Amino acid sequence: MLIAATTALLIAMVLTLFRAIAGPSLFDRVLSANSFGTKIVLLIGLLGFLTGRPDFLDIALLYALVNFVGTIAILKFFRYRNLGLSSDEIASREDTQ
Amino acid sequence: MIDVIINSASATLIGAGSIFILIGALGLVRLPDFYTRMHAAGVTDTLGAELLLLGMMLQAGLSLVTLKLILISLFIFFTSPTSTHAVANAARVMGLRPLSGSKNILTSKENT
Numbered sequence: 166m167l168i169a170a171t172t173a174l175l176i177a178m179v180l181t182l183f184r185a186i187a188g189p190s191l192f193d194r195v196l197s198a199n200s201f202g203t204k205i206v207l208l209i210g211l212l213g214f215l216t217g218r219p220d221f222l223d224i225a226l227l228y229a230l231v232n233f234v235g236t237i238a239i240l241k242f243f244r245y246r247n248l249g250l251s252s253d254e255i256a257s258r259e260d261t262q
Numbered sequence: 263m264i265d266v267i268i269n270s271a272s273a274t275l276i277g278a279g280s281i282f283i284l285i286g287a288l289g290l291v292r293l294p295d296f297y298t299r300m301h302a303a304g305v306t307d308t309l310g311a312e313l314l315l316l317g318m319m320l321q322a323g324l325s326l327v328t329l330k331l332i333l334i335s336l337f338i339f340f341t342s343p344t345s346t347h348a349v350a351n352a353a354r355v356m357g358l359r360p361l362s363g364s365k366n367i368l369t370s371k372e373n374t
Binding site: 169176177178190193195197204206210223226230244 | 287300311315317318322330344348
């Protein structure tokens with residue numbers, strides 16, 4: 166069953182990559198990159214169980230953290246064109262828009 | 263006896279999770295609009311990931327591995343709706359219109 170789940174995950178990752186490459190808008194790409202990251206977390210966990218080395222789960226946990234922070238950072242960059250804005254500067258920009 | 267029950271339950275959960283992940287990926291490719299695609303991606307993150315992690319938890323038994331799996335599933339459970347909401351909010355603010363109804367087909371075609 167683990168092998169079947171790994172195969173299904175790999176097929177799903179190919180489909181997600183297709184959307185990331187073809188997706189017409191920026192947000193399609195961000196969405197599929199985020200979904201791809203979740204699938205990578207699951208794949209690392211499954212591979213750890215398949216090879217009998219569950220220590221891989223540490224890497225999966227780290228990958229989940231990086232995936233979330235990366236998605237938020239990409240969205241912040243494309244909205245404000247700047248990653249170093251403080252919350253005060255963001256509030257002042259929201260007022261002027 | 264218990265082993266057989268636990269193994270078959272774990273296999274059922276992992277199979278159901280991979281089916282949900284496949285459905286989500288198919289929806290991500292096939293659906294017509296960004297907001298509907300977001301709906302399909304949610305299936306992967308909630309049902310697919312949680313079911314797969316639950317199945318792996320049953321295989322691992324009571325150990326540190328289970329604790330790590332619980333941490334991963336809790337983290338995905340909280341962050342995936344947050345990031346989906348952030349993507350949807352950014353798309354709405356930056357002016358991406360949803361494809362809605364027969365009345366708006368002409369205007370929404372201009373956006374794509």
